[in-house]
Amino acid sequence: MNARSLTPVLLFLSISSLLPSSSQNPNPKNYPRSSRRFAEALIRDLNLIPGIQEIDGQIPENDQRNPRLVEKKLNLDILGDIGSGISIQELGHHAGYYSLNHTHAARMFYFFFESRGSSSDPLVLWLTGGPGCSSELALFYENGPFTIADNLSLVWNDYGWDKASNIIYVDQPTGTGFSYSKDLRDLRFNEKGVSNDLYDFLQAFFEAHPKFLKNEFYITGESYAGHYIPAVAERVHRGNKGKEGLKINLKGFAIGNGLTNPSIQYGAYADFAYSMGLIGEAAHDKISKIYPICELGIKLCGSSGVITCAASYVLCNSIFTSILLLAGNINYYDIRKKCEGELCYDFSNMDKFLNQKDVRAALGVSDRKFVSCSPLVYEVMITDWMKNLEVGIPALIEDGIKLLIYAGEYDLICNWLGNFRWVDSMEWSGHQVYSETPMLPFIVDGEEAGQLKTYGPLSFLKVYNAGHMVPMDQPKVALDMLKRWTKGSLSEEDNVGLVSVI
Template structure:
């Protein structure tokens, strides 16, 4: 072994001298002792997994003569007031599969909901993180056209983002949700594969929906989508510049409570936990000693590492687990709450709804069982975890593509402080002016709902009384944010109220 090959091992060994004794010999089942189980458990926790299932049953039939994108209009029974002048019969709600280019046998599943406002509203792509968690989590519990009740009825969401946009929810990467492949070679291991697949999907989507091609287009999402979103935005922008296909009217991208620059964000864990009273001064000092080695691990991971990236993953996430061992049974997606059950949230109603035969038939997914979060997908992307996706963002905003980073104040896992710090430290031509910009109140219906910092194409919004999933915790503020941002200014409240019309 040469010195370079020993580096990951030395990093792993060195971390043990810094960890609290309770972490080295954990008594709770949540933090098993082996490196493999440790990493697996951490991924599961970080990915908000609401129950892992294996896909079974037959997949939809493949017909070589059929088009690559097959979509059907949905006829959903949704209770309540639609909150729009458009009738349910006129409203376009769709689900479909796209047979991905440049794969062996992969099909990407998506929902598409036309705006309850105007067909000229922006087209918004939503990506849930994980990696490997279905965007149906956002659709049913955050910003979709409807919410799901305990009796599995669908109820119109007064603050669904389809009230201000034509919104697409995609299950990606391959293997996520209803997306699937018959060939294991279609798993994605990095953001190049993820972004290329989504670019191919978008080309096919706009070819099938040409009336939306000139609409403004925005890429949004949360959590691990802090990796996906910059990569996909860069891919779309590059495709436009190189005239590869249809010109997509890309205007901006928004990252909600995301993981984008791990080196900076992991450095904020202990500080955030201490500022929120989750740990005391002694624990803060001890846990903070882990960070320099974590930072070194991320540096060695670089843009193409494998073993060093896995080592840095284990090293850096020991910061997070050390905090939890001190903080106790908190919901690390919303520290105001207790973690109820092993996964902190209960999304079982969504699984029950989507696994009904009548629903599967209407969606065109055959006998394929819905998978909320896929273990194989997140394991495939484990060495992608510590990559820095902030590095490509300055070129995008220099070209006038605007960025909004927003974060709920009570999320620990992708906390607002870490997001604020990486945005603040990002080097671009407007960095000094952005740094000098004041924090302004973000008001909704006359009530202060957050703090906003903005200059030119770059904005950061800290959202009050929200955890990891801002549109779930503060739906009215989240819809106001989307409407103002896509219309050009987050600073000023519209004169028209966002209160639902009932």
């Protein structure tokens, strides 16, 4: 074993003396340090709900009839007022599978909802993070057309993003949600595989829906999608420039409470926790000593590391788990709340609803069981975790593709401070002017709902009274944000007369 191969081991051993004692926390078993159980605990952190996703299984019958795109128009009963002049009969709600071209046997599942406003509204792609969590989490609990009541009926969401856009929710990477493959070789280990699969998906989608090809296209999502979104934006832009397929009218991408530049964001954990009163000064100073070793691990991970990337994953996440050991039973997605139960939130109605036989029949998924988050997908993506996805962003914004980073102020796991720091330090032609631009109030319906910093194609928004899932905690603000951003009028001076979204 040479010196370079010893580096991850030496890094790991050097960290142990810096960790707070587990005796300082009444329930240390909640955040175990063994690598396997640590990964399972982290599934709750960025993935929200753990579960076992079957990769092998029966192919839905309708998939056999068409190897390309199999789509069904949904006729689900939805309670309440649609909030639109369009009737439910005219409104297009779809679900389907796409058989991915450059895979062995992968089928990618999605929902597609046409706008309750106008068919000419932007087309938005939503990606939930994890890695390995279904985008149905956002669909039913954040910004989808409807929510699930306790009796498992669907109720129209007055602040669904389909009021301002045509929107697609995709279960990805393969093995997530209803998406699956009969061949384990279709599991993805990095953003190259993830972005290529989504590019193939989008090409097939636009082939089936050519009338939306002219619409402005935006890529959005949250959490670990801070990795996915820049990679997919770069892949679409590269495909457009290389004339690889149908030209997609990419105008921008938005990341909510995301993990994009780990080297900078992990350095903000102790500072954020201390500023919010989760830890004291002594703990802050001790935990901060872990960061230089974490930073070195990320540097060694680089663009192609495997062992070093896995080691840096464990080392850097010890910063986060050290804070949790001291902070107690907090909801690390929203530090104002306690973590109620094993999952911090109760999303069980979604699992119950999507695993009903009549719902599965309506979706065309046969008897395939829905699983919210896949530990298998999570584990195979571990070496991707510490990769820096900021590196490809400057080229995109230099070409005029807009970027919005937004973050709820009470999230710990992907906190606003770490996101603010990487955005503020990013080198691009407008960096100097952007860095000198002040944070200004973000006004919604006459009230300050956050703080906005924007210059040219780059915007950062800190959202008040929200945690990790901004559209769930502040639905009106999130919809207003989407409308204004896609119209190019996020700042107050460009927004006279546009503050109301209802």
